[in-house]
Amino acid sequence: MVQRADQRVRAVGDPGAASAGAAQIEITGLTKRFVTRKGVPFTAVSDVTFTVEPGQFCAIVGPTGCGKSTTLGQVSGLERPSAGSVRVGGREVNGVTRGVGFMFQADALFPWKTVLANVMVGPTLHGMARKDAVELARNWLRRVGLAGFEDRYPHQLSGGMRKRVAMAAALINEPQILLMDEPFGALDVQTKAIMQTELLGLWEQLRPSVLFITHDLDEAVALADRVLIMTTSPGSIKQSFDIDLPRPRGEVQEIRHEPRFLELQGQIWASLREEVERAYAQTAGAA
Amino acid sequence: MWLARVLVPVVVIGGWQLFTATGIVDKFFFGQPSGVWHSLVHLFQHGTAFGSIWLNLWVTIKEALYGFLLGTAAGILLGLLLGQNRFLADVIGPYIKILNSIPRIILGAIFIVAFGLGTFPKVLLAAVLVFFIVFFNAFQGVREVDPNLVANVKVLGASPLQVARHVTIPSALTWIIASLHTAFGFAIIGALVAEVLGAQHGIGLLISQAQGQFDMNTVFACMTITSVVTLVAEYLITLLERRVLAWRPPSRAEAASI
Ligand SMILES: Nc1ncnc2c1ncn2[C@@H]1O[C@H](COP(=O)(O)OP(=O)(O)O)[C@@H](O)[C@H]1O
Ligand SMILES: [Mg+2]
Numbered sequence: 001m002v003q004r005a006d007q008r009v010r011a012v013g014d015p016g017a018a019s020a021g022a023a024q025i026e027i028t029g030l031t032k033r034f035v036t037r038k039g040v041p042f043t044a045v046s047d048v049t050f051t052v053e054p055g056q057f058c059a060i061v062g063p064t065g066c067g068k069s070t071t072l073g074q075v076s077g078l079e080r081p082s083a084g085s086v087r088v089g090g091r092e093v094n095g096v097t098r099g100v101g102f103m104f105q106a107d108a109l110f111p112w113k114t115v116l117a118n119v120m121v122g123p124t125l126h127g128m129a130r131k132d133a134v135e136l137a138r139n140w141l142r143r144v145g146l147a148g149f150e151d152r153y154p155h156q157l158s159g160g161m162r163k164r165v166a167m168a169a170a171l172i173n174e175p176q177i178l179l180m181d182e183p184f185g186a187l188d189v190q191t192k193a194i195m196q197t198e199l200l201g202l203w204e205q206l207r208p209s210v211l212f213i214t215h216d217l218d219e220a221v222a223l224a225d226r227v228l229i230m231t232t233s234p235g236s237i238k239q240s241f242d243i244d245l246p247r248p249r250g251e252v253q254e255i256r257h258e259p260r261f262l263e264l265q266g267q268i269w270a271s272l273r274e275e276v277e278r279a280y281a282q283t284a285g286a287a
Numbered sequence: 288m289w290l291a292r293v294l295v296p297v298v299v300i301g302g303w304q305l306f307t308a309t310g311i312v313d314k315f316f317f318g319q320p321s322g323v324w325h326s327l328v329h330l331f332q333h334g335t336a337f338g339s340i341w342l343n344l345w346v347t348i349k350e351a352l353y354g355f356l357l358g359t360a361a362g363i364l365l366g367l368l369l370g371q372n373r374f375l376a377d378v379i380g381p382y383i384k385i386l387n388s389i390p391r392i393i394l395g396a397i398f399i400v401a402f403g404l405g406t407f408p409k410v411l412l413a414a415v416l417v418f419f420i421v422f423f424n425a426f427q428g429v430r431e432v433d434p435n436l437v438a439n440v441k442v443l444g445a446s447p448l449q450v451a452r453h454v455t456i457p458s459a460l461t462w463i464i465a466s467l468h469t470a471f472g473f474a475i476i477g478a479l480v481a482e483v484l485g486a487q488h489g490i491g492l493l494i495s496q497a498q499g500q501f502d503m504n505t506v507f508a509c510m511t512i513t514s515v516v517t518l519v520a521e522y523l524i525t526l527l528e529r530r531v532l533a534w535r536p537p538s539r540a541e542a543a544s545i
Contacts (some may be wrong), residue, residue, distance in 0.1 A: 100440075102442040108438070110440075126444055173444075
């Protein structure tokens, strides 16, 4: 156990070794139905098929309620699909997928643990000795710019700082795949841009495969290699766009003004707009 | 505010003394503050028919404390188990509700008959009273766990036991500790009631004896003593709460509470 821990520590300083660990995500015919309170089956996602290549940063954009979180739930293995299959690294997902980092839509820090203890949970659960876990967690807090805040509790931090802790906690085990569910949705515009830039920096060092969910098209285009558009509920993949902006992308706020960014953003928006309007009409009709 | 706060007991006790002294209220039935004071002094200086007051107090505290610990342990254990396991909750839940509906005083009478006049039936009654309070809180605490946190710790690789250790138990602890405040009061009540029903030592026995002799002053004196014990215990539990729940943000409700 201790030996494995040592290997992990070494891998942090060695980006070559880390990127070799990225895994492919292969989703085929994924369908998820829920039974609603009234006992009526409700299809949340229907026949979703796409593949995220190892080390690729893939974003999914779609209107609220179209089944983005549900799709991510099946990839993480927290839920089981009603039909179709999810394979991670060539292996069928069955139970919680190993080697996954997850950043949740809602705040998912443990309020009774200090910042340091929160970041330590991952390595501790993987059997790392306490001393090594403390050291590794301190390292990661430094990487996300939170050195000196180790002993604070989550409620003593700002929203942006809490997201940094969540990011360190999700990345500390150097996951093969990173799942992010609107991780910066609740942040103000400036903090959001800073966090996006930091995420890109960390991703370029570790290079896991990323599945990044958002309803913010600008965010998707600025960060991803590929943007998938999801249709209104029941969600399925409508269209896929390759983002050929050069990497490293640097400051997210700068990219937004580049002509190529605006061009891509315009193309994708034309496709997304229909779905957003349809979703709006659905909810307005129901209300 | 402080002045008004001090004024309340002054008015109540002063009024009580005044009414009984002037004979508007009969001190034979309602006691008298000065008489209560004399009884207190007498209890501590000359002891009781059943040994010194310290011995009797210690017996009651011991019974309440054991009952408290036993009831709390059982309540937490069963609450956590049933809270996490739907099947167990469905099987055992109804029986717990049935047991909970039995009047405690009847249980006390049964315990005394079954287990005699010793310490055990008192501990048992106190434990039963404590158990239900702690159990329902622990159970609810588990049910209120944030599913996001459970999902998070699972993705990080936690086994079911580790989910309990890292999320369920710390989360339920807020509820459990809140219940302990009331629970200790109930432990004392349980011990006292069982002693009144039949005992060889204890404050409850003193109360029932004094009541039999229409010595209301001693009844009030015993009441005062148990109140002090309960307040001290309450203070200790608050200290524990502050320590264990140090992570909680200070809530506005708490800042304004008494
Ligand atoms: N556990 C569940 N039970 C019933 N319906 C659900 C459940 N989870 C999600 N849904 C429904 O599935 C749809 C998709 O939800 P979700 O994946 O959270 O959407 P979003 O794209 O906003 O993340 C929504 O209409 C939601 O109400
Ligand atoms: Mg969602």
